[in-house]
Ligand code: FES
């Protein structure tokens with residue numbers, strides 16, 4: 001099939017009106033005050049759908065993971081071939097955590113303290129010295145559960161028993177992944193870095209929500225004016241999630257051109273930069289007469305993807321090769337689209353509003369005729385560690401180091417802000433504004449004291 005026979009991917013043609021175009025101001029106290037953190041636990045972390053683990057991390061019945069966010073902890077376990085359950089990780093006797101770590105093929109969750117135990121379906125198995133607790137057996141007959149849902153091989157939990165089903169919450173998201181030939185359920189977890197960061201989870205997430213900072217923070221990846229991703233992009237609002245898409249000449253709602261300034265002067269420079277930042281080596285590719293950098297890079301990515309997908313790679317439009325849509329799902333989950341392998345998650349760490357955990361995954365396709373490679377275990381990097389130690393990220397660690405170099409300084413800067421608020425732009429900061437609109441809605445703020453929005457005249 002030739003490229004000219006392949007239609008532009010329908011999911012990338014879906015366009016939404018600009019997200020409430022305006023400039024907004026956001027108070028800085030939400031980034032460091034304990035009261036905000038405590039309210040987030042009640043209003044967000046106890047109510048929102050959140051990605052907890054991958055299906056293939058718990059392949060057998062009874063396998064389980066421990067998922068933690070702020071001070072909350074949940075046991076996520078497989079109870080059937082396609083059934084998952086999640087329990088609050090707290091013994092109903094005197095509250096000891098039931099599981100300290102992940103484990104395999106459990107038949108029960110037994111408390112280490114006095115030995116009470118529940119079956120993996122959450123029903124009471126053993127109430128040691130139950131005679132001493134008259135009238136309480138019914139109260140402890142079931143472990144309190146969180147709701148579960150699965151999308152793209154990601155197991156989600158929601159602690160709110162009254163929540164809407166995950167599929168309803170995600171809306172048309174699947175059309176943009178499995179519907180577009182990028183089923184994340186058919187990817188393997190090739191890399192997983194779990195990075196402890198000395199900044200509020202919202203600050204860290206915001207560093208990955210917009211792309212505008214690339215021109216200053218990552219000048220080495222701003223390639224060429226003929227390369228699609230710097231010619232402008234769109235931010236489309238799908239309700240509970242937001243997506244950036246490459247702008248096409250016909251797009252009504254794209255970024256003003258030139259929002260990022262190229263540091264490459266020729267298509268060859270752009271290709272060389274691409275090689276340097278992805279492969280950390282000199283490019284062996286020569287750009288032919290009349291070729292653009294975008295065409296050359298797409299061609300080389302297609303060659304690389306062929307190793308995993310075989311001839312199926314020919315059915316993909318070029319736009320799949322050279323871009324990965326940034327997708328941000330409320331409140332903290334970022335699966336990138338296209339052939340990008342990136343997935344991010346951002347969580348507060350314990351009850352410290354100035355600390356968080358960022359998970360970075362690379363989700364890779366693998367050939368159909370081979371078994372799924374085993375999921376990479378998390379590589380945990382503490383506050384004292386550098387992300388440069390995550391060699392498995394390849395050249396990407398340099399990008400993350402530049403981003404993480406900003407976030408601690410943002411945390412410090414916000415606490416000495418004279419104005420007491422930050423300003424968010426109408427286009428390039430749109431996903432950050434959208435996040436704060438969602439945040440205020442979920443937090444039940446009245447938008448008067450801490451969030452000041454001004455319409456653009
Ligand atoms: S705290 Fe769990 S059995 Fe006592």
Ligand SMILES: [Fe+2]
Pocket residue numbers: 207208213214217218399403
């Ligand atoms: Fe960045």
